[in-house]
Amino acid sequence: xxxxxxxxxxxxxxxxxxxxxxxxxxxxxxxxxxxxxxxxxxxxxxxxxxxxxxxxxxxxxxxxxxxxxxxxxxxxxxxxxxxxxxxxxxxxxxxxxxxxxxxxxxxxxxxxxxxxxxxxxxxxxxxxxxxxxxxxxxxxxxxxxxxxxxxxxxxxxxxxxxxxxxxxxxxxxxxxxxxxxxxxxxxxxxxxxxxxxxxxxxxxxxxxxxxxxxxxxxxxxxxxxxxxxxxxxxxxxxxxxxxxxxxxxxxxxxxxxxxxxxxxxxxxxxxxxxxxxxxxxxxxxxxxxxxxxxxxxxxxxxxxxxxxxxxxxxxxxxxxxxxxxxxxxxxxxxxxxxxxxxxxxxxxxxxxxxxxxxxxxxxxxxxxxxxxxxxxxxxxxxxxxxxxxxxxxxxxxxxxxxxxxxxxxxxxxxxxxxxxxxxxxxxxxxxxxxxxxxxxxxxxxxxxxxxxxxxxxxxxxxxxxxxxxxxxxxxxxxxxxxxxxxxxxxxxxxxxxxxxxxxxxxxxxxxxxxxxxxxxxxxxxxxxxxxxxxxxxxxxxx
Numbered sequence: 001x002x003x004x005x006x007x008x009x010x011x012x013x014x015x016x017x018x019x020x021x022x023x024x025x026x027x028x029x030x031x032x033x034x035x036x037x038x039x040x041x042x043x044x045x046x047x048x049x050x051x052x053x054x055x056x057x058x059x060x061x062x063x064x065x066x067x068x069x070x071x072x073x074x075x076x077x078x079x080x081x082x083x084x085x086x087x088x089x090x091x092x093x094x095x096x097x098x099x100x101x102x103x104x105x106x107x108x109x110x111x112x113x114x115x116x117x118x119x120x121x122x123x124x125x126x127x128x129x130x131x132x133x134x135x136x137x138x139x140x141x142x143x144x145x146x147x148x149x150x151x152x153x154x155x156x157x158x159x160x161x162x163x164x165x166x167x168x169x170x171x172x173x174x175x176x177x178x179x180x181x182x183x184x185x186x187x188x189x190x191x192x193x194x195x196x197x198x199x200x201x202x203x204x205x206x207x208x209x210x211x212x213x214x215x216x217x218x219x220x221x222x223x224x225x226x227x228x229x230x231x232x233x234x235x236x237x238x239x240x241x242x243x244x245x246x247x248x249x250x251x252x253x254x255x256x257x258x259x260x261x262x263x264x265x266x267x268x269x270x271x272x273x274x275x276x277x278x279x280x281x282x283x284x285x286x287x288x289x290x291x292x293x294x295x296x297x298x299x300x301x302x303x304x305x306x307x308x309x310x311x312x313x314x315x316x317x318x319x320x321x322x323x324x325x326x327x328x329x330x331x332x333x334x335x336x337x338x339x340x341x342x343x344x345x346x347x348x349x350x351x352x353x354x355x356x357x358x359x360x361x362x363x364x365x366x367x368x369x370x371x372x373x374x375x376x377x378x379x380x381x382x383x384x385x386x387x388x389x390x391x392x393x394x395x396x397x398x399x400x401x402x403x404x405x406x407x408x409x410x411x412x413x414x415x416x417x418x419x420x421x422x423x424x425x426x427x428x429x430x431x432x433x434x435x436x437x438x439x440x441x442x443x444x445x446x447x448x449x450x451x452x453x454x455x456x457x458x459x460x461x462x463x464x465x466x467x468x469x470x471x472x473x474x475x476x477x478x479x480x481x482x483x484x485x486x487x488x489x490x491x492x493x494x495x496x497x498x499x500x501x502x503x504x505x506x507x508x509x510x511x512x513x514x515x516x517x518x519x520x521x522x523x524x525x526x527x528x529x530x531x532x533x534x535x536x537x538x539x540x541x542x
Contacts, residue, residue, distance in 0.1 A: 024192075024196040024200070025196055028192035028196060031192075032185045032192065033185070035188075036185040039181045040181060044171075047170045048144055051144040052133045052144055052146065054092065054093070055094055055133065055145055055163045055164055055165060056133060056146040056148075057092075058088065058092040058097065058146070059097075059147065059148035059161045059163045061088070061092075062085070062088055062097065062099065062150075062161045062163070063149065063150045063151075063161050065084070067084055068099065068150060068161070069158075071084070077099075077159075078108065081108045082112070085097040086108075089110060089163075094164060095140055095143060095169060096109070096110045096139075096143075097162070097163045098161070098163075099150075099159060099160070100123075100159065100162070101160070104118050104123050104160070105119070106118070114139060120137075120138035120139055121138055121162065122136070122147070123147055126147045126148060126157075127157055129149050129151070129157060130149070131146065131148040131149070133145065133146045133147075136164075138164070141167070142166065142167040142168075143165060143166040143167060144164060144167065144170065145162055145163065145164030146162065146163055146164070147160060147161070148160070148161055226246040226247075227247055229246065229248060230320075231248050231317055231318060232249030232250075232251070232252040232253065232299070232318030233246045233248065233249055233315075233317055233318070234246075234249045234253075234281070234316040234318070235313060235316070236282075236313050236315075237312070237313045238313050239267070240267050240268050240281075240282050241266060242263050242264055242265065242266055242267075242268065242271075243265075244264075248318070252299050252318045253271070253273060253294055253299075253318070254294050254295045254296060254297075268282055274292065277292040277293070277294065277301070280292060280301050280303065281314070283303065286302075286303055286305065287301055287303040288302055289301075290302075291498060293498065293502070295505070296322075297321075297322045298321040298322045298498070298502070298505075299318045299320060299321055299322075300319040301316065301317075301318060302316070302317045351370075351371070355367045355370060381399070381402055381413075382399060384414055385402075385414055388414060388418045388419050389418070389419075389420045389459065390420060390421040390422060391420055391422060391423055393427040393430055393431070394430055397430070397431060397434055398457065398459075401434075401438045401439075401442075404442070405438075405442050405455060408446045409453065410445055410446055410447075410453040410455055411454045411455070412455045412457065413454070414459070415458045417458065418457070419459075420459045420460060423532075424532055425510065425530065432502055432503065432506050433469055433503055433507070434459070434471075436500065436503050437471040437526050437528070438457065438471055439499060440471075440499055440500060441455045441472075441473040441524075442473075444473050444476065445473045445474060445475040445523075449476075452474075453473075453474065453475070454473065455472070455473045456472045456473075457471055462529075465531065466530065467528075468528070468529055469527070469530075470525060470527045472519065472523060472524070472525040472526075473523045473524060473525075474521075475523050477518050477523055477524050478517075478518045486500050486516050487501055487503070487514060487516075500514075500526075503526075507528050507530060511530070511531055512529050512530030512531060513528070513529050514526070514528045
């Protein structure tokens with residue numbers, strides 16, 4: 001089959017709305033035409049039925065007329081019956097009325113020259129005493145007619161009467177109705193076409209003039225793109241329900257397994273996400289590069305409302321910030337260590353100058369005492385950390401944080417009951433847990449607060465194998481909002497931080513807990529407990 005020409009293709013409706021418009025107009029036209037044909041056939045059937053009833057009533061009326069019986073008994077029946085038949089014909093509105101003898105010879109006829117001639121049509125049923133109707137072609141052409149017997153007082157058939165209405169006259173009546181039917185059909189077609197056009201115009205706006213193949217292809221691209229991108233994409237409708245979520249978003253939000261399958265159509269508030277993240281997703285205003293925490297990840301959230309005269313929903317993009325946040329934490333620690341080393345180098349230089357000056361002044365003993373005192377203070381902390389903590393990363397972190405705290409005038413010490421040999425936790429998680437807790441405590445007690453600022457750190461493994469990390473300070477204590485508020489996104493002693501929220505997230509990821517408590521003498525105490533494989537084996541053995 002040859003392909004359609006370019007001009008022919010140009011005539012075909014390209015958009016889906018155009019194709020549907022053509023189909024709907026054709027369907028409406030077929031339905032209207034079918035209704036019109038049905039109405040015409042129904043009107044014709046009703047006209048023929050009405051003609052049969054009309055002619056039957058006419059012949060029965062004539063057959064029961066006394067004047068007809070009287071005229072039939074006379075010597076010249078035609079003289080009395082012809083004028084009577086004509087009056088009946090005009091009064092009843094039929095085409096012809098014929099009265100005849102039982103042999104079928106006419107006594108009357110609208111055309112006088114046919115009087116005395118034989119009746120054209122069947123008379124058998126009437127001779128048997130039964131009134132009947134038929135369509136027969138006679139002297140006036142095809143007509144719907146009725147024939148009835150005329151009986152005397154003894155019940156004998158003494159004559160017959162027939163009346164008919166031509167098919168042409170019936171068609172004229174139907175034609176009058178056909179004009180009305182055609183008018184109604186055209187009006188219905190016009191209204192149907194107008195309604196179809198309005199619906200198609202609306203559909204064209206919503207489909208942007210694309211045809212079915214383009215929409216199908218776009219759907220395929222849409223699905224492929226959703227599953228290909230690693231970033232999370234969530235689309236919410238105007239009521240805050242999930243209209244679309246891709247694989248990346250399910251992973252970042254923790255909507256895996258049954259929870260991910262049931263997310264479609266549910267409100268964001270029902271997904272069990274952190275309160276701050278839920279508020280960001282449901283916010284009416286756009287959110288740009290906001291950092292939020294889920295159960296296991298740090299995500300960057302961007303939202304953009306979809307407006308079209310009214311809010312139709314929100315498009316949400318999610319980027320995984322977990323690794324970058326961890327690296328940023330490590331970078332901050334390294335930067336802090338470098339700053340502490342720079343400060344210590346500066347202090348060492350000052351001390352060395354002091355020792356040299358004392359020697360030059362001949363005060364050798366004072367120089368030795370000064371150098372030894374400073375060395376003992378630094379070495380004492382180092383020896384205690386090295387003896388208590390066998391994890392190199394943790395030991396280095398404690399020494400570095402101690403140097404930073406000392407630089408800010410804060411005394412950081414490791415409690416005597418601290419003991420940490422090895423740990424199954426990744427080094428990065430150790431830095432997140434202990435580093436953020438120490439930073440938060442140092443910020444809480446750093447001068448110019450009154451008193452001597454102190455931070456006490458405890459790191460040890462409990463008898464049941466639980467890893468314990470505790471950081472206590474003598475600062476102002478917990479805020480009025482309570483301990484739980486501390487671990488929400490955006491809270492820190494400096495405001496707008498993620499440190500404590502990351503601590504709780506990391507602890508929960510390893511099956512542990514992170515809590516805060518107010519100390520009786522003032523200050524706050526943060527405790528992290530994480531079960532290890534040794535503890536889990538004991539629980540399993542029980």
